[in-house]
Structure formats: C-alpha cells, structure tokens
Amino acid sequence: MRTIVWVLLLFSLLAFSFFNWKSVEVQIWSNLVLETKLPALVIVSFLLGLLPMWLLHRASAWRARRRIAALETATHKMSAPAATPTPTATPPVSPPRDDFAPPPANPVDPEPTKP
Template sequence: MKIVRTVTWIVITAVMVAFIAMNWKKVAVNFWPLDDGNYLHFEWPVGVVALLFFLLGLAPSWLYLRAVRWRMSRRIASLENSLRASSMPSVSTRSETPAASGASSPATPLETPSNPSSAEV
C-alpha cells in the first residue's frame, strides 16, 4: 500500500513540475494599493502563482481533515479505555470462589453402569 502512495506523490509532483515549467512566463501580481494610486506588485512566473494559490485553497480542507482525524483518534482512545475499564473484573468478584459463595459444583462424578454386561460391549 505504501508503494501506491509513493507512486501517487511522484505523479502529482511530476505534473506540478511540468505545469510550472510550461508556464514560466513572468507576470505582474498586484498585492496592495499604495498612496499614489499604484500597486505594490511583484513579477512572478505564472506556474509559481498558480501553485501558491492552489496550496492556499488546499490548506483549509487539509486542516479540517487533520482536526477530524485528531478528534476521532481521541474518541477511539476514550472508548477503548472505557471498554478496558469495564471489562476488568472488580476486586469483590475476583476474590469470590464458587466454594466460598456457597454454590455447589454442577459437575457430578461419572457413574459406573449398573449392568456390567452392557459395559463390556
């Protein structure tokens, strides 16, 4: 299963590198308006800008997934601990034995047959 994950990441990385390489044309990205009516801008390759905004869009989903996994792992650990605590016998039931509680043993010794001739058959 790890090989599938590794191959998937290699394919995703190759696609991103190919996309960035094919779109290496620089464009002006306006960030903030200045007092004189111009903008603070930087010239970056289109592929880098696209990758940056893709990662910014992916971040909320990834953070939500991590939070759900964390919450579920805590819930599972809590349920496992409560199951472990409820399955342990209490101290009072461990110390009692059937003889001490007054209960007779249900097992009876095997009796020999009353007719000896039928036992030899």
C-alpha cells in the same frame, strides 16, 4: 499507491512549470502590482487552498483518536472483573507479656530443682 500519486503530481507540476515559465502581473491593490512567474503563483495558490483542508483533516483525525481511546478505556474498565473487597480481619489480641515473671512450672518435670 500514495507514492505513485505524489510522483505523478510532481511530474505534472514540473511539466507545467517548464512550458509556462512566463512572468505575470498580479494587481493586489490599485497601486501595488506583484510581478512573479506563473508556476510560483500556481504553487502558492495550491498550498493556500490545501493548508486549511489539511489542518481540518488533522484536527478531525486527532479528535477521532481521542474519542476512540476514551471508548476503549471505558470498555476495558467495564469488561474487567470488579475487584471484590476482602474483609480485613482483626488480628487476635494476645495478653501482654510480663518478661519479669518466673517461668511456669513444668508439670512433667519429675525432679524439682533445688535451690
């Protein structure tokens, strides 16, 4: 649909330009006169009117996208289950090892070792 509107706008601009290809004088100041073709004057006037409104539209759309993203983030954080902190258990403390101590006697061993 948008393409059809742009094509119709372009066609009407071309038809206007074809039938109104005349030079016009635009008095800017008392001693400054601009002589230009009428279609160029119409196109420049159209763009000067369109540009501020287009920029305003883009800025409001950008602001709306930012607000929506912030609300989605807040909603996502609220709906996510809260992480429950797990209590950190302290590991059991074992007595220090003495590597130079003799091995414990085996009470099940029937024969004592002879030196």
